[in-house]
Amino acid sequence: MTELLFRPMVPGDLPEVAGIEGDTFSTPWRETTFRSLLERPGVEMWIAEHPPGIVAAYAVLWCIHDEGELANLAVRPTLQRRGIGAELLDCVLGVAQERGVKSVYLEVRTSNEAAQTLYASREFQQVGVRRNYYDRPKEDAWIFVKRLV
Numbered sequence: 001m002t003e004l005l006f007r008p009m010v011p012g013d014l015p016e017v018a019g020i021e022g023d024t025f026s027t028p029w030r031e032t033t034f035r036s037l038l039e040r041p042g043v044e045m046w047i048a049e050h051p052p053g054i055v056a057a058y059a060v061l062w063c064i065h066d067e068g069e070l071a072n073l074a075v076r077p078t079l080q081r082r083g084i085g086a087e088l089l090d091c092v093l094g095v096a097q098e099r100g101v102k103s104v105y106l107e108v109r110t111s112n113e114a115a116q117t118l119y120a121s122r123e124f125q126q127v128g129v130r131r132n133y134y135d136r137p138k139e140d141a142w143i144f145v146k147r148l149v
């Protein structure tokens with residue numbers, strides 16, 4: 001993958017981000033949710049641009065002391081399976097490490113094999129389950145964690 005640029009999310013990205021979010025998830029976050037998170041301390045919001053000037057993917061990570069939670073990760077549907085998700089994940093794991101995070105947690109639908117395969121490739125391990133965590137459709141979440149060294 002060439003011409004992939006990583007940078008923090010800014011307010012001007014929000015319409016594109018909300019558009020990808022709506023195309024991706026059955027219970028999407030609203031644009032106002034992303035906007036309020038942009039102002040919250042401890043929340044890292046990152047964009048992968050590809051091609052230059054276009055939001056290809058975004059990630060949201062919150063950091064509380066030495067724990068991180070990867071709360072959102074999505075790649076524009078037309079740009080999936082080109083390595084962008086993996087590279088953005090590596091980017092935010094690096095950011096987490098710089099912030100002193102020792103463990104990154106996340107939840108993923110039990111049916112979401114694409115995401116689970118990606119997380120397994122980055123040595124996340126399944127450590128638990130949250131019953132009926134998701135709606136539309138109702139589904140359990142696996143809890144994954146990666147210890148950062």
Ligand SMILES: CC(C)(COP(=O)(O)OP(=O)(O)OC[C@H]1O[C@@H](n2cnc3c(N)ncnc32)[C@H](O)[C@@H]1OP(=O)(O)O)[C@@H](O)C(=O)NCCC(=O)NCCS
Nearest residue numbers: 073074075080081082083084085086107108114115117118
């Ligand atoms: C999950 C997601 C972020 C992956 O991003 P991506 O850019 O498409 O993934 P990549 O091209 O970086 O793939 C990296 C690895 O993940 C795995 N993977 C990604 N998509 C996959 C798929 N559809 N099926 C199986 N494995 C997949 C593969 O191991 C892949 O490596 P490979 O291509 O060398 O085999 C993307 O599919 C997405 O946005 N999905 C919808 C939103 C979502 O589910 N987010 C996660 C919520 S927990």
